[in-house]
Amino acid sequence: MIKTEEIQINMGPQHPSTHGVLRLILTLDGETVTNAMPDIGFLHRGIEKLAERRTYTQIVPLTDRTDYLSSMLDNEAYALAVEKLMGVEVPERAEFIRVIMMELNRIASHLVFIGAYGLDIGASTPFIYCFREREEIMNLFEMACGARLTYNYIRPGGVSRDITPEFVENAKAFIKRLPSMLDEIDDLLSRNQILVIRSRGIGVVSAER
Numbered sequence: 001m002i003k004t005e006e007i008q009i010n011m012g013p014q015h016p017s018t019h020g021v022l023r024l025i026l027t028l029d030g031e032t033v034t035n036a037m038p039d040i041g042f043l044h045r046g047i048e049k050l051a052e053r054r055t056y057t058q059i060v061p062l063t064d065r066t067d068y069l070s071s072m073l074d075n076e077a078y079a080l081a082v083e084k085l086m087g088v089e090v091p092e093r094a095e096f097i098r099v100i101m102m103e104l105n106r107i108a109s110h111l112v113f114i115g116a117y118g119l120d121i122g123a124s125t126p127f128i129y130c131f132r133e134r135e136e137i138m139n140l141f142e143m144a145c146g147a148r149l150t151y152n153y154i155r156p157g158g159v160s161r162d163i164t165p166e167f168v169e170n171a172k173a174f175i176k177r178l179p180s181m182l183d184e185i186d187d188l189l190s191r192n193q194i195l196v197i198r199s200r201g202i203g204v205v206s207a208e209r
Contacts, residue, residue: 013042064150072105075154082156094158108137123195126188143167
């Protein structure tokens with residue numbers, strides 16, 4: 001009788017599908033991953049130590065770099081912590097602006113994920129479409145804060161600057177086009193047989209596990 005046994009392999013820290021220096025110690029039974037142990041040390045940037053010698057405002061650019069694809073949300077998490085500690089109340093307009101920026105950033109981040117996922121398994125066209133729409137959001141961010149990445153925009157107490165009427169007009173136009181854009185991307189992904197075959201039933205984790 002043929003004897004089988006599980007094997008352990010290293011995935012990363014430099015691997016085409018991880019898009020970052022993440023190491024996973026995988027246990028495989030054939031092509032099935034039975035266990036995965038992450039080693040996140042390669043992603044450590046020493047932000048806590050760097051923050052020790054900075055003012056609260058000077059720390060904001062460090063939070064931009066914890067996840068450069070969704071910097072606005074990391075800015076917000078840090079700003080909320082500082083505001084809670086200091087008992088600072090944020091103006092209502094600034095709160096609305098923060099939500100708008102974070103939601104736009106969330107869409108942009110998800111577009112990168114969806115596009116890169118398709119690219120990794122052989123569906124290259126959706127990647128181009130996703131990045132086309134992401135560029136629209138990057139244009140809005142550049143208009144609002146002068147940067148396309150690492151925005152340094154949401155700060156303790158509010159935001160670095162108010163949005164302009166031009167930003168509002170362009171943001172409304174983008175949101176109006178967004179549903180049809182997403183439908184187009186969805187069609188490219190869900191009707192792509194390569195993607196469907198390589199995704200269906202793969203990496204399923206049961207509710208019991």
